[in-house]
Amino acid sequence: MLPTLPFDPSHVLIGGTWRSTTDTLPLVNPSDGSTLCQIARSTEADVDAAVAAAQSALDGAWGRMSALERGRCLTRLGQLVLEHADLLTTLETLDVGKPVTQARADAIALARYCEFYGGAADKVHGETIPYLDGYTVYTLREPHGVTGHIVPWNYPMQIIGRSVGAALAMGNACVLKPAEDACLTALMYAHLAKEAGFPEGALNVVPGVGAEAGAALARHPGVQHLSFTGSVQTGKTIQKFAAENVVPVTLELGGKSPQIVFDDADIDAALPFLVNAGLQNAGQTCSAASRILIQRKIYDTVATRMAKAYRAKIIGPASSDPDIGPLISTRQKARFETLLEAAHDVPCIAETPIPKDLPPDGAYVQPRLYGPVPPDHPLAQDELFGPVQVLIPFDTEDEAIKIANGTIYGLVAGVWTDSGARQMRLAKALKTGQVFLNNYGAGGGVELPFGGIGKSGHGREKGFEALYGFSTLKTVAAKHG
Ligand code: NAD
Numbered sequence: 001m002l003p004t005l006p007f008d009p010s011h012v013l014i015g016g017t018w019r020s021t022t023d024t025l026p027l028v029n030p031s032d033g034s035t036l037c038q039i040a041r042s043t044e045a046d047v048d049a050a051v052a053a054a055q056s057a058l059d060g061a062w063g064r065m066s067a068l069e070r071g072r073c074l075t076r077l078g079q080l081v082l083e084h085a086d087l088l089t090t091l092e093t094l095d096v097g098k099p100v101t102q103a104r105a106d107a108i109a110l111a112r113y114c115e116f117y118g119g120a121a122d123k124v125h126g127e128t129i130p131y132l133d134g135y136t137v138y139t140l141r142e143p144h145g146v147t148g149h150i151v152p153w154n155y156p157m158q159i160i161g162r163s164v165g166a167a168l169a170m171g172n173a174c175v176l177k178p179a180e181d182a183c184l185t186a187l188m189y190a191h192l193a194k195e196a197g198f199p200e201g202a203l204n205v206v207p208g209v210g211a212e213a214g215a216a217l218a219r220h221p222g223v224q225h226l227s228f229t230g231s232v233q234t235g236k237t238i239q240k241f242a243a244e245n246v247v248p249v250t251l252e253l254g255g256k257s258p259q260i261v262f263d264d265a266d267i268d269a270a271l272p273f274l275v276n277a278g279l280q281n282a283g284q285t286c287s288a289a290s291r292i293l294i295q296r297k298i299y300d301t302v303a304t305r306m307a308k309a310y311r312a313k314i315i316g317p318a319s320s321d322p323d324i325g326p327l328i329s330t331r332q333k334a335r336f337e338t339l340l341e342a343a344h345d346v347p348c349i350a351e352t353p354i355p356k357d358l359p360p361d362g363a364y365v366q367p368r369l370y371g372p373v374p375p376d377h378p379l380a381q382d383e384l385f386g387p388v389q390v391l392i393p394f395d396t397e398d399e400a401i402k403i404a405n406g407t408i409y410g411l412v413a414g415v416w417t418d419s420g421a422r423q424m425r426l427a428k429a430l431k432t433g434q435v436f437l438n439n440y441g442a443g444g445g446v447e448l449p450f451g452g453i454g455k456s457g458h459g460r461e462k463g464f465e466a467l468y469g470f471s472t473l474k475t476v477a478a479k480h481g
Helices: 044-059 067-083 085-096 100-120 156-169 184-196 210-218 232-245 267-283 296-312 330-345 397-404 420-429 465-469
Strands: 012-014 017-019 024-028 035-040 135-143 146-150 173-177 203-205 225-229 249-252 258-261 291-295 348-351 368-370 388-394 412-416 434-437 471-479
Touching (some): 012 184, 044 146, 044 173, 044 203, 044 210, 067 156, 067 184, 085 156, 085 184, 100 184, 100 465, 146 156, 146 210, 156 173, 156 184, 156 225, 156 465, 184 203, 210 225, 210 232, 225 232, 232 249, 258 397, 267 388, 267 412, 291 296, 291 397, 296 348, 296 368, 296 388, 388 397, 397 420, 412 420, 420 434
Parallel strands (some): 146 173, 146 225, 258 412, 291 388, 368 388, 412 434
Antiparallel strands (some): 024 035, 348 368
């Protein structure tokens, strides 16, 4: 059951005021299929009002606020997030079906994003540029204006923290469209932002259906920058909308990320990262390590140990804090199971046992480990977005690089080897946005610029790099003789 909330979850937040909408949608708990509450089904008119409120904020108190004060608002918001971490954790557990420990880690990460961008807000400087005699030239970093944030359901708190947090730090006014499958922590974040002292209209939230509220936001001519995380297909649609309005867009579209284990690696150290980076959030992680490339000499050892770990994992309702909860919805479960039909001709070497007493209407699927899988097999190429990993043996370093780079994606890679020279070679050769050497960070790292190449998308969020993405550069050339 939903705890008592300090806001009405069926409302939108526009211009600092919670309002009802003409229609609502049910929000479902994926652990048992029950309806948690109704949420707003925002219309084009709601999105129009939210964009107008954001523009008014830029023309008013928010636009006049100093970088220092914006940073203070974010820092206060981080403190409020920490104070309400229990409630945020409960909401994410119920709404996303995310096990309690993983939901709490996301709440803490959200606070960390607020702290990081709160501290960074007044530390983004322009430059002075040597030019012709008699001139002084300098650059100014300025906000884009109204920024649109279309967020998925898998890591609402982390993605809001990195995208909205950086945009607010730079002085943009935000319109946030959370996913229809999970939007409670977005609403709670907006409630806390009001308490933290953000002026009205600096942050507006319009939950609703992607093809309705999401599309209305993405094609809105009053939006000057778009940030989207989600599927490749929807990302293409968003990019087309952005092209129509000639506005920049940041796309983070998932991946088929590899971890590569060489035969000189510390297998004990690697093992938890190999398994957990695939199963975290039931595999519904854009940077999930869904491919494990293993040098042939140690293939059997690593495969056996990973299989053992799979059999020991616990599946259950998210509030019982298992290792693996349900998928986000029965729709995603059906999609995942259809994609998994491709596995019929490769060996499944381990399954996590499914408890008999799981709620029958929960969106549970069975975690499975497959191997050996040919690198060009659909199971090793397509993003399943569920708790499945494939093991791929290789012989040489060159072969490992070729396999690792051999998908349409390029988000994250992990390399496990004792050889420093090999670490450096791989870090250069891998075509991804991030490379982890003897570790792997699926989703973490507030400070670390993050984003993809290829069909994983473009643009960077997290770290200082996001602040450059959420601002535009003006060059001022003064002729003074
Ligand atoms: P999606 O990309 O359709 O949805 C993500 C967000 O985009 C949601 O807020 C949704 O409301 C919005 N949206 C959907 N259609 C839109 C449109 N036409 N215009 C504007 N906004 C729109 O993802 P999904 O359907 O929920 O999941 C499908 C697949 O997407 C998953 O199986 C997975 O492969 C991928 N996915 C990736 C990530 C990631 O972190 N990269 C997150 C979620 C889903």
